Amino acid sequence: MTDTATTAAVGRTADVPASTPARLDARSLRADFPILATTNRFGKPLVYLDSAATSLKPQVVIDAVNAYNGEYSSNIHRGIYEIAERATGAYESARASVARLINAPEAAEVVFVKNATEAINLVANSWGRRNIGRGDSIVLTEMEHHANLVPWQLLVQEKDGDLEFVPITDDGLLRLEVYEALLHLGPKLVAFTHVSNMLGTINPVRRLTEMAHEAGALVLIDGAQAVPHLPVDVQAIGADFYVFSGHKMLAPTGSGALWARRELLEAMPPFMAGGDMIREVHLRRSEWNEIPWKFEAGTPDISAQIGLGAAAEYLMTLGMDNIAVHERELAAYAMTTLRREVPSIEIYGPAAEFRGGVVAFNLPGIHPHDVAQILDRSGICVRAGHHCTMPLHERFDLAATARASFNVYTLPEEIDALAAGLREVVRIFDGEPGRPG
């Protein structure tokens, strides 16, 4: 591992804590992830480099899910009997754990949803439909995941509003001078990703939020790629809405959260209606429950959210500062190693000090699907495609990219394995440059 990777972040990455010596013992904690002991059809160990798509799950999370299903499977907020009280307790205690992980002022501000996508749709439909009108604008960025783009497209189509986009530099950093100019338009909302799922860019969220507030806009931050990897303090950032998925942070699929300030949540109308979200129901009118339950209609994915609580506790035990350092080192190691071992490689996005554990790349003349397919034989899992960021790929005139992404359990030798695998890809394609692909 290189020492330069631990150099303190400066300037734009001021939200990332200054480096401390890595204390994360990635090698030992791998024993917590049973899937890492498995092999593929050729007997090769799993080299999982697709954590930005979804993360692996540690035994404590699996155990928490199994305990619910095997020991106290019952509905929440209803039963008077023992296992129902236990289920309600576990579900609400998971909410408290998630609140602590992101330093939310109170657990009631954490609304459980199935993923970040649902959280953004909730805000767009509830807050958005009430607050965005004809001619109102929303500022987004060119690096948004489709989840933080398409819900806003639907909203402004319905309300005859406008979307504006902060462009990015060729290095994959937001152009703050254009952002500042766009804020002069007086947008009602600014929504941006904390960490780009393709470029790996860690955005200066505190500064972006401050600038938006000075312009009178509210701020929604897509933290799907941040909460699993960095210390996130929603109060220090000053955000109004902060969303993330559980399955990218070691928790089960079907879990996730929306955090928003109490007064916003209280003023917002419900998004989904049904059981649990009401206080009183009459045939022609109803009264809503308190937050957060006002936004949790119907029986939720109870075991998944309990698993999310266990994942939050696990992450806090490891220490988010340590995780951030570990992954920044991996990104730096990957960029150095891949460029040295595979000189023809094109790596997209900013320098290592501005990025999280995500490295998107291409081998000239070889389609990323072919790259991923050949790597798969060696048990190496990478993502190939547009990673739900088609506009970002258009910005770089790319049809697709391959992407390696890391997590707490990723080791430098897995990046060595990736480099060896890519050399094999180049060998199979014989190094002959194909048509641009």
Next chain:
Amino acid sequence: MDDLYRDYILEHYRHPHNFGILEAPTASYEGSNPLCGDRITMMLGISDGVVREVSFTGRGCAISQASASLLTDEIKGKTVEEVEKLTPDDLLDLIGVEISPARLKCALLSLDTVAHALAEEAVASQDATSST
């Protein structure tokens, strides 16, 4: 060596047959797999119910491009009726390597694009007939 990436597949990828633009195609269609970014434009020159000329352009993975190269070789000189009868299994036999489910769309894009081109040709010639 990966079975999927046999030499002849790679050879078709690097030096595809019938790659280029047809000057006056009677039918053409651009097909794509948006999820992976594969893109193929098929151009057909049909007269008297026979595919006299065929070419394609595009970019994408080795499987999609090799498949288009092999398919265009196969359909040149065949009647439209024969081409319409080609099934996905026929094309997979032609490709001759095992295609995993995740890559089927890549392998079959060429045939799908030819089918669309023929459908447009049929509509166009019907219009031409009915307007005379």
